[in-house]
Amino acid sequence: TLQSGDMFMFPKGLVHFQYNADSQNSALAISASGSASAGTVSLPTTLFATSIDDNILAKVFKTDVATVQALKAGLTP
Secondary structure (H helix, E strand, O other): OOOOOOOOOOOOOOOOOOOOOOOOOOOOOOOOOOOOOOOOOOHHHHHHOOOOOHHHHHHHOOOOHHHHHHHHHHOOO
């Protein structure tokens, strides 16, 4: 949980997200890139073409293992 004036950084290539947990109060976030060429990260590949356990991915995405395996199968060349 961040407080007013806090700052945070994510390592390059790390998949991340943020949200305002207090729906009664607005939040402001300013983001900046540390490079003129920040690049892009393919989320499907970053998430589903790794060794992350299927059960963990299913919990994170609130789905079942069969769906995770179907997504992984779609990424196979």
